[in-house]
Each structure stands twice: as structure tokens, then as C-alpha cells.
Amino acid sequence: MWWKTTSVILLIYAIVAGLLVPLKPGIDRVSPDSALTGSRLDMQIHGYNTWYSRGNTADIRVWLQYDSLRAVAGTDIRVISDTTLAVSFQLPTTLPDGGESDMLNLIVSHPTDGVSLLPSALEIEADTSASSSAANWTDNPVEKLHVVRDFSYPYRNVIYETIRNTYFHVPMWFALMFMFLVSVVYSIKYLTRPDETSDQKAVAFTETGLLFGLLGLTTGMLWAHYAWGKAWSNDIKQLMTAVALLVYAAYFILRASFDEPEKGARLAAVYNIFAFSSLVPLLYIVPRLFASLHPGATGNPAFGSQDLDNTMRLVFYPSIIGFILLGVWIANIRYRILRIQQLADDQD
Amino acid sequence: MNTNFANQFLTLLRKEFVIEFRQRYAISGIVLYVISMVFVVYASSIKVGPKEWNVFFWLIVLFAGINAVVKSFVQESGTRQLYYYQLVDPSILISAKIVYNTILLMALTSLAYGSYSVVAGNPVKDPGLFLLVLFLASLGFSIAFTFLSSIAAKASNSATLMAILSFPVILPVLLTLLRLSSVSLRLIQDTAYRKDIINLVAIDVILVALAFVLFPFIWRD
Known part of the structure; x- marks a missing residue:
């Protein structure tokens, strides 16, 4: 008998916890999703399950990441709503590998929501006529992230x-x-x-x-x-x-x-x-x-x-x-x- | 004991050939079946490109194979089966049948390949690999169909049962064969096709092992 009871308890637990526990905050999409090198990019980030207005806006940090070593930090971060964030980037003149185009990941670190990442968020194309700008890929590495521990399921785009x-x-x-x-x-x-x-x-x-x-x-x-x-x-x-x-x-x-x-x-x-x-x-x-x-x-x-x-x-x-x-x-x-x-x- | 086993095996194998030779209508039927299917395929499609060639060829081989093997247990009466049962070890009997059916299927697939090449052209770019695939196909079909026909033969609706039992089971083998054959026709580029061959051989080994272990239980009536 004990195993029948166990089965019922485990299944009720799986259904209740499986359906009720929230997803981690994530990034649904960004607009615009393409840019030229050397330009100044004003981006809107649309979050999912996020509470951007909580916590201190000055503590929010955003990066466009090229790889584990190279990233550009966002400036002028403004919270528009709980699920929308406006941010500006000054993009460097050339891509680190000197290529024509590449995909950049977007990382948002929020004091209460924690870290969220959108893979291949922005398509960046090399603009050969761009005048050189002061920005470069390594001036502001991704570090000192806000680590938040909570009971939630991972957020994955597509699913x-x-x-x-x-x-x-x-x-x-x-x-x-x-x-x-x-x-x-x-x-x-x-x-x-x-x-x-x-x-x-x-x-x-x-x-x-x-x-x-x-x-x-x-x-x-x-x-x-x-x-x-x-x-x-x-x-x-x-x-x-x-x-x-x-x-x-x-x-x-x-x-x-x-x-x-x-x-x-x-x-x-x-x-x-x-x-x-x-x-x-x-x-x-x-x-x-x-x-x-x-x-x-x-x-x-x-x-x-x-x-x-x-x-x-x-x-x-x-x-x-x-x-x-x-x-x-x-x-x-x-x-x-x-x-x-x-x-x-x-x-x- | 070893020579005894070999003797029994060879006698049984020869018996299969003799039966086939005496009932020539059965083998002639299968040969006609293959040739008419080749013509049906040719008549129903105006132009056969390499891709269609591949698919139609394997369909012909699959249907001909099932029809050729299904009779291996049905054609012999229950009393004669009982007679064999008293004389020989079941694993020798099934191995003789498998070897015989492999040879039969190799002959049939070669015939299908030949006649199909005559009417629909021969797009094979790597004949060595293609012949190896034909051999692996004969071996795999022979093992699976011989074993399943021994089950199906016990039932009254053996032809239907044979199709129901064999099509799903043979599908992994058939898909791998199609893939290897596509490589030999240069329809797809795959440098790692040796892995597919190993997979196929592994499936065959599993099937043979199962047939040896399980056949005595089917046999016992």
C-alpha cells in the first residue's frame, strides 16, 4: 500500500510544483536586433517575468558580449516598465576578428532579478566607412554579476x-x-x-x-x-x-x-x-x-x-x-x- | 561432435537447395515477382532520377525479400518439422535456414540490381560499397525474416502476420541501408559511413544471438 500512497504524493507534488513554480527572469527580445560597428545604438530590452523597476536603477548593468573576454557595457540605462529597459551602447569601430558580421549576446545583471542572457541577441555588421570611435571591446569586462538564489526554473528562449x-x-x-x-x-x-x-x-x-x-x-x-x-x-x-x-x-x-x-x-x-x-x-x-x-x-x-x-x-x-x-x-x-x-x- | 555439427548443418543446407530445386515454381515465382516489380516501377515513373532509383530499388528488394523468406517455414508440413525436431539441434536448423536465405536473397538482390539497371539505368558511383550494402541487406533481411517467419508460420494468417511483424522491426536496418546506398550513389556526402556499417553489423549480431536463443522455444510444440 505504501508505494501507492507514495506514487500519489509524488505525482501531486510533481504537478503542483511543476506547474506553479515560476520561470527565472529572462530576455524575450531586443529592438533593434541589428547594428553597424562604430555607431551609437539605442536599444530596448523586453524582459519576461522581470521586475526591472525594483531595486536601484544605478545597480542595473548591461553588456553586449562578443566572447568570454570581450564585451561592451551599456550606458544611460533607464527603466521604462517592469518588462522594458532602455539602454545605449557605443559600438567599437571594428569587430575583434576583423570579420564582416557577427552575433553578440546580451547580458543583463539586475540587483533583484539576477543575471539573464539572450544568446545571439544582436547582429553586428562591420561598417567600413565608420569613423573611429573611442569604444573598444575590452574596456568593461563582464564581472561582479548579481547572483540571486531563488526557487525557479531556467528561462530558455524558444521553449x-x-x-x-x-x-x-x-x-x-x-x-x-x-x-x-x-x-x-x-x-x-x-x-x-x-x-x-x-x-x-x-x-x-x-x-x-x-x-x-x-x-x-x-x-x-x-x-x-x-x-x-x-x-x-x-x-x-x-x-x-x-x-x-x-x-x-x-x-x-x-x-x-x-x-x-x-x-x-x-x-x-x-x-x-x-x-x-x-x-x-x-x-x-x-x-x-x-x-x-x-x-x-x-x-x-x-x-x-x-x-x-x-x-x-x-x-x-x-x-x-x-x-x-x-x-x-x-x-x-x-x-x-x-x-x-x-x-x-x-x-x- | 564438431564434425557432427558441421555435417548436420551441411546436410540441412543441401536439403534447402534440393527442396528449392524440386519446387521450381516457388523460386521462379519470386524471380518473376522481382522482374514484374522492376517493370511496374519503370512504367509508373517516366524518369527515374538517382534519388528515386534508390528508394524504388530498396522497396523492390524489401518486398521481394519478405516474399522469398516467408515460405521457408510454411512450405514444410508439421509432420516433417516434427521429424527434423527429433533429428537435429534447433540452432543448427535455424542457422542453415539463415545461411540458405542469405544466399537466396543475395541472388535475388543481384537479379533486382541487374534488371533494374537495364530498364532504369545504373547511377551507382561506388560499386564496391554498393555491393557490400547489398550483402549486408541480404544478411540482415535473412536473419530478421527467417526468425519472424518461424513465428508467423505457426499462425493461420501467416502472410499478414509476417508483414505486421517484420516491417517495423526491419525499419532501422532499412533506413541505415538507404543511407549507405545514398552514399554509394553520391546522393549525400558522408565520410563517417563506416560507423553505419558497424551499426548494421551490430544489429545483425544482436538479431542472430536472439534467433539462436529464442528459436528453440518457437520450435517446441
Whole structure:
């Protein structure tokens, strides 16, 4: 019983904390987003979840960053509203590498909001006719940042609030792998010593795993709708996941194609082991061979290194455990239903 | 014991060839199947560019492969299967079938390649790599389809079941093959294609291991 209670508590915690904890303050966009070297740039910064009017305006600091060593500090910082900040930059005459154009990052350090960063915020183009200005790239390095500790999720451009889906989409796949793994264990058990219980448990866990697969695909499509622009973009990860679910759908068709239940159970157990070993290439090897938008594919960082900070871990891990326990619970109920049906059939 | 195993294996392999030779309609059927599919592809598309050539070729090979392998367990009656069961070790039986089907599929893919080149041209720029891909395809299809046909043969609706079971499972293999074949047609530039070959061989090794471990359980009736 204790684990059912644990599952409910963990899931309630994951849903409440996952949906209610705010995002860190971030920078949504800047205008203008391009400039020439040597010019004076008046920029408006549009923040997200920010409270720019709190604290002392003199303590706010802004940089346009070229790389970890070189940056230009902003001057004449004025707070227009809680989410809008006006700032001026005197841009140096040439780019540090002497190139034609480059992207600069924007860093805002605020006494109460902390540090926020917009990668590739400003496109800067070299103006060959520019008269030399006094500004240079290294006169005001990025240092003495305001570090603010609070309980909030990281702000990421493009995904914004949908970062909360991490607590629901990713645990589905952990739960799916767990359910299919348990199912395979019961299938192996059935092959070594055939008895109805192992077979019914294998079926119950496969059904629950398939349910998590469908939910994982749905939450993934919802996420893709916001982050990739389309719910279904024939991304290799989406395709291979759909195929993996087809492999398991075939399991049920195979079971149903035999007149003798014993034969069906045995061959389904064999196929289950086969299907599980095809799951790894489908979900984790093939998607890495092709271009994909999904994290963990070619060119994309694997999940965990950048996208998961310590605050998120506090919700993410409990959510995984909660969903796995919920899955075991569902599979248990499903197994009992199969058992009762079996007993009822035997009595007829 | 070792020579005994080798003897059993060779006898079974020869048996497969003899059966095939005696029932010539089956192999002729598959050959005709390949040739008619090549013509259907050619007739339905006015001009076959290298990209389409690649896709159509692998579709022909996939369908021909499934149809060629599906009969390997269906064609022999239950009583004869029982007879084999008493005589030989199941792993020898499945390995003989896999080797035989690999040879059959290699012949079929070469035939498909030849006839397809005649009607639709031959855009292959790296024949060595392409032939290696054909061999890996025959091997991978043979292992997966032989194993799955042994499951499907036990059911009444074996043809449908064969398609349902094999298409999703073979897809990673097929996608990797398509990619390697695109490299040999110079459709994509990929200097790291050796990694794909290793992946393919790794999948084959896993499939063979599974077939060896699991086949005795399918066999036992």
C-alpha cells in the first residue's frame, strides 16, 4: 500500500510544483536586433517575468558580449516598465576578428532579478566607412554579476514555459522502459517455466507500457507544437517512436492469432523479448544517425547537461518515480482484470 | 561432435537447395515477382532520377525479400518439422535456414540490381560499397525474416502476420541501408559511413544471438 500512497504524493507534488513554480527572469527580445560597428545604438530590452523597476536603477548593468573576454557595457540605462529597459551602447569601430558580421549576446545583471542572457541577441555588421570611435571591446569586462538564489526554473528562449513539460514528457519514457523491461522479465520467466500468471503479468505490463508510449508521444507532440512549430513534423525521433509502438501493437495481434492460448502465450513471449531488443535501436541508435530537432540527436546536446538545473531535478526525479509507481499500479489492476476474466472463462 | 555439427548443418543446407530445386515454381515465382516489380516501377515513373532509383530499388528488394523468406517455414508440413525436431539441434536448423536465405536473397538482390539497371539505368558511383550494402541487406533481411517467419508460420494468417511483424522491426536496418546506398550513389556526402556499417553489423549480431536463443522455444510444440 505504501508505494501507492507514495506514487500519489509524488505525482501531486510533481504537478503542483511543476506547474506553479515560476520561470527565472529572462530576455524575450531586443529592438533593434541589428547594428553597424562604430555607431551609437539605442536599444530596448523586453524582459519576461522581470521586475526591472525594483531595486536601484544605478545597480542595473548591461553588456553586449562578443566572447568570454570581450564585451561592451551599456550606458544611460533607464527603466521604462517592469518588462522594458532602455539602454545605449557605443559600438567599437571594428569587430575583434576583423570579420564582416557577427552575433553578440546580451547580458543583463539586475540587483533583484539576477543575471539573464539572450544568446545571439544582436547582429553586428562591420561598417567600413565608420569613423573611429573611442569604444573598444575590452574596456568593461563582464564581472561582479548579481547572483540571486531563488526557487525557479531556467528561462530558455524558444521553449519558455513549456520547459515544465520536462516533468511529464520525459518520465513517460522512463515509465515505458520500466514497464517493457518488467514485461520482458515475465516473458523470460514464462519461457523457462510456463504458467498463466507470468503470461498475464507480461500482457498487463506491455499494455501499460504501450499506454505510456501513447502518452509520451502525445505530450511530445504538444511540446513540438510550441517548440518546433508543428505537432508532427516527421522528425526521425517521432517516426521511430511511432514505429516502436507499432512493434508492440503487433505483439497483441500475434497473441490473438492463435487458437490455442498456450501456443499464443509462448510465441508472444518470444516475440516480446525480440521486440524489446529492437526498442533500443529504434529509440536510441537510429535517431542519432539522422538530423533531428529532438535533444540527444546529431548536433543537439543530450538532455541533462544544459537543460536540467538543480531546481528542476527536485521535481524531475520525483516525477519519474511517481509515474513508474503509477504504471506498476495500473498494470497490477490490469493483471487482476485478466485473471478474473480467465477464471470466469474457465467456469463457463 | 564438431564434425557432427558441421555435417548436420551441411546436410540441412543441401536439403534447402534440393527442396528449392524440386519446387521450381516457388523460386521462379519470386524471380518473376522481382522482374514484374522492376517493370511496374519503370512504367509508373517516366524518369527515374538517382534519388528515386534508390528508394524504388530498396522497396523492390524489401518486398521481394519478405516474399522469398516467408515460405521457408510454411512450405514444410508439421509432420516433417516434427521429424527434423527429433533429428537435429534447433540452432543448427535455424542457422542453415539463415545461411540458405542469405544466399537466396543475395541472388535475388543481384537479379533486382541487374534488371533494374537495364530498364532504369545504373547511377551507382561506388560499386564496391554498393555491393557490400547489398550483402549486408541480404544478411540482415535473412536473419530478421527467417526468425519472424518461424513465428508467423505457426499462425493461420501467416502472410499478414509476417508483414505486421517484420516491417517495423526491419525499419532501422532499412533506413541505415538507404543511407549507405545514398552514399554509394553520391546522393549525400558522408565520410563517417563506416560507423553505419558497424551499426548494421551490430544489429545483425544482436538479431542472430536472439534467433539462436529464442528459436528453440518457437520450435517446441
